[in-house]
Amino acid sequence: MTPPRVSVVLCVYNQADYLPEAMGSILGQTLTDLELIVVDDGSTDSSPEVIHRFTDPRIRYVRNERNLGHAGSLNRGRALARGRYLAIMDSDDISLPERLARQADFLDAHPDVAMCGSWVETFGARTEVRRFPTEPAALAVHLLLSCPFSTPTVMLRQAATVPGGFDFDRFGLAFDYACWVDVANRAPVANLPEVLLKYRLHAGQTTVSRRAAQLAGTRLVLRRQLEALLGEVSEAELDALMYVFVNEVSDEPPTAAIGWLFARLRRANRQRRRYDPAVLDALLAEKWAHIVTAHEPAVGAMWGQAVRYPALWSWALGRDAIRRTLRPFKPWFWKQRPV
Template sequence: MTAAAPPVSVVIPAYNRAGSIRLAIESVLRQTWADFDLLVVDDGSTDGTQGVVRGIADPRLRLIETPRNMGASAARNLGIAEARGRWVAFQDSDDEWLPLKLEKQMARLSAPGAAYVAAYCGMLILGAPDEAPGTSGRLQVRYFPGPEETALEGDLLLPLLRTSLISTQTLVARRDRLLEIGGFDPDLRALIDWDCVLRLAPLGPIAFVDEPLALQRFSANSITRDRPRKLAAQIRLAEKHAALLEAHPAIHAGRHYVIAGGRRQ
């Protein structure tokens, strides 16, 4: 007899993260909401990441290995395709969830009358993208989204056009809606989460749990550290969503101002 599908599938893409993947996985397995399966998609690692995953004994954990490195978007899309849950949550291989994350988000998503296509939560960012690993000094901590953001749930299309609000490791989304939009864009090398939720937002409202339920850290090979890659992605996003941006001239001008600033750096 096939076991009933859990309501949530968690997807972690990983590439050469032997040093951090255990913490990321264990933070998922510690969730107070325990009815999920966890898919780790190893994207062609060469540093023993697969061995670390196999060394964690939990029936909810499944390792999927790709034949070659395909990129984080393709790895996440493979996880979505293999997911059994109605909802798919994403974790990054170098970050940490706090124990109540899924419970708090699923309380919003499963509330009577709720019609959300996704939910996200607050996140504590530990350190800075341009801070070299091992740098001495006091740790910088920042809450995201910051207090300057006021439109944080419901119809988020216009707020998301202005700025990125939702980081992948904070997102839980309906699997059918993720499949409908084609998942994550494999051609984008950065800002993958921003592009995904921009395509998800027109399909329905998004819930926000205003608590710091995820911790983001910057690894030596974090995409966030790569400014040229980020600038190229900003340009591509502006091109990809040009029709929507052109319908909102002030937002369109703001995006081009940011891109121009990136080119000057």
């Protein structure tokens, strides 16, 4: 039997309500040379019945004898995959019809790229378009501070998959982030600058229901990356990077620690050239401007931190700092204007 061009792994656990749309969106792709491997992680709802309603011969259904979790189910599906490319799909999302064709054609045209994702449009709890960096150099740097991939949009070469697969035992719910970092350390990665998936937001998602566990795994991934560039790192430096990753305003943001860490990252990278220095410097300046002007609660402290690290200065930092300084005077200014 000739192997398919793309193997799609869709893991499901008690998602009967959303499963028909998810499976239908894969089976209705313009790229038809595919297999859809549905891994049922021991669902106790009607998911198996929903799956068996589909009679498409491209479907391969397997059911775990015991609950393996998402990472374990993905690993099982990956082991069964026969395609040149491996695509991931979640059981509550919707792939747009051109998704697989666009990604497979991109990987065909860029043999040096190991993996590609895409932008997504959220629906359900709220609607927005999430645009991720697209170029390999930018993605390599962004992976140091965030996870610039939406996992259900990822397609990667079978040859580029990490030995051992997704490591839940070590990284917990951040297993996918850890894997993308590993892949990017070996070869260029990319995102296509277009929406190829509709990403459902609802209360039952892992990212919502088990956020603390996911952040614990994220901390391990960030530590590993910091150590690769800096060598030994302190818990305070790791706390600072976690604050940047989460990007939630706090009454006492670790601004000084973030500035120190960013300056150290900048110096170390100029020595080791692990990342493109211009790209890393620009991203650090962008993040620093946001943290200082949007998170620092006092205007005086904002200016103190802004001038403390000249290497992190940017026009955006100066502009936003001035705007924030003048904001309290805006009502007075408008009141003084002649009618």
